[in-house]
Amino acid sequence: LDTLEEKNVITEEGFLSRMALNDNKAGMEGLDRDKINKIIMETSKGSRFYENELKRELQVNQRIEKMMLQKAQITEQQLKKAQAEVERMAASMEKSRDLSRVIVHVDMDAFYAAVEMRDCPELKDKPMAVGSMSMLSTSNYHARKFGVRAAMPGFIAKKLCPDLIIVPTNFDKYRAVSNEIREIFALYDPHFQPLSLDEAFLDFTDHIEQRKSWPESLRTHHYHIIKGKPPKMNQWLPEDKDLSPVLFEDSPVSSPSLPCSGAAAGAVEVFGTSVEEAVREMRFRIEQKTMLTASAGIAPNMMLAKVCSDKNKPNGQYVLPSTREAVMDFIQTLPVRKIFGIGKVSEKMLNALGVSNCSHLSQQMALLSLLFSDTSWHHFMEVSLGLGHTFIPRHEERKSMSTERTFKEMNQTDQQLALCKTLCQDLAGDMKKEGLQAKTVTLKLKNVNFEVKTRAQTLLYAISTEEEIFAAAKELLKTEIENESPQPLRLRLMGVRVSAFVTCDDKKPTQRSIIGFLQASKNDKQRQSEKEPQQSFFQRAHALRLQLQTESSKSQEEANGETAPTSVSSGVLTSKEESETVHASTSGCEEQKAETLTCPVCFQPVETTDLNIFNRHIDACLHGRPDKPNRSMIVDSDSDEDDVENHLMVPISNVRGKCEVEKEGEESWLNRIPPQKDQFQSVQKVFLISEEKKPSQQTGSCNSKSPALICPVCQCSQETDDLNVFNHHVDLCLNQEVLLELRRPTIPSARNTNNSSKQASNYTY
């Protein structure tokens, strides 16, 4: 105990890692770290925040200490065995490498700060940041030279740079710009994935394929030259240096002929057909439209693209060629901290093992496999091989929603309860906007010493109103107050979160039906254009649901009780569920060979037990690669090919919530039956998979002759293993529901990242 504390006191480094400057950010190279850290420490020392950080630092150090002890006990033999395992895994992962996709990560430069500078020319030469004295969202590059960066409180930033101008955030403006750039993203990949207001992943593969045959006219772009228009008009004068925001005087220039350098009035630029040119063109459009610059990374997968976009920031791009050699070279020198998912703590732990860049990562993999969890070291492994996702997932369903507030010390019970009520009110409002119903309520408290507590309660039924949320939150809060009494709770923050949603249209703890799920995927298709209010749909859906429930639910309630069948839940097989599926099929089933897993897309056995590899296979299938194991039409052996029409077909991409079907056009899913064989998968198979992952619902073993299949529509359990019988039941249910659902109008997207009120949290760190 004493040794640890002493160590921390003696080794100042230990403390510094939490409090010290993160210069792991573009525009912060070659700063006088020591000087900056000294100022940060002097300003922070003795504060409650600082004391809490010290405490947490100590915890991390203890964790590391433990890890080192563990390391010391590893025998030569264990290490050898681990090494063999690691090599086997590496070979296996290597097989799944896919260099055929072109993934782009785009990221606006100092986004909020750049917007503010654009709109206020006075700021252009000055160090500035967006935020408040309490917290900064981002800073411009001038300010970064002083060590001022995102996630730094303004008052410390002022110490580092007394001339710093702090501009309050203006989210509506950033959202508007975000919509503008997203329109451009969509031109290159209609299924792009926004990560935040200013950042997105795009799959350029299809675009560049088409682009090859484009005439020059389609690749020719004009500079906007209309004079005297305000920035709002999206026009600007390249030659008018006073109006253009001089964001980056000394920015690295990746391409000699950047769009805006020295372009004359009325000039045009013709972009080539290569990926680089296409991305350059996209950035050109962004700059012309918004007067703001973006940086981009081009690579064979998302993990690499993200790293690459940072490489030539600001206003630059970086291409990582799609060859194994280029990827491996690139990876070797890459500091682990640059990898998405490796933060302060993981970095520190890895550093303690002598791992600071990715080449160390592969060298120490055997050791890492013994010291870290499977998920962690598998991730490390993928990174060290330069592997990452090669297709871009659709934005998934939200899993939680929360609101929290920081304030001056509050220690009065009545005030605390009142605030809690307000938070619940706000949250209920937000939930209503998305038509959400949740079963879990979590209260978050942070006391004046920055210690955070969370207290959760899961209810039997889903809730959505202010009163319902408050009823739960109040109890949690009261308990905490009682636990502390006679001392009062001295709070500096309170938050309320809801989670465990019952997919939108039903208070019952059941799942959304296949129909609703298909309908939702149709919404996604429209998510970019449509912006109708959504309340009416959910009200309507609720009524429909109630009607349906009264007609077909008496038996189901008895059959299922509170524990609704899982798996097809929410209509989407999440990756976690897939893993469980996999797990069930390996451990639950004696007939299944331990070394193979069955792909839920192509239903072919995959020779691995590693979920990462297996997932990669599924990715490939979902993407429908010609060179990869492809999705294939599986018709149940008992049924005829003609039976296809009588089955409910699920777009296979939606099984995992992907959006490939969107390419199919606008017609309703009902009109698409029978579907294109290679794009749909018989839904019974999906249910079968679902069942496999719940062996407990069966008589315990896969050999059981009468598995209870659960109808995805009415939720009742069907005592049959005959798919035809089961299908018949499902069809009956569906017919009933289809009739109801058909009367309902087009539904706007429930999770449009564009206009979600919850997007205010997109900081540009």
Place this chain on the structure above:
DNA sequence: ATACATACC
């Protein structure tokens, strides 16, 4: 299911 920690923007 709960609590807490880490990570991202």
Place this chain on the structure above:
DNA sequence: TACTGGTATGTAT
């Protein structure tokens, strides 16, 4: 004077 807010996920129990 002053160290955020929103979401997801990992880890441990």
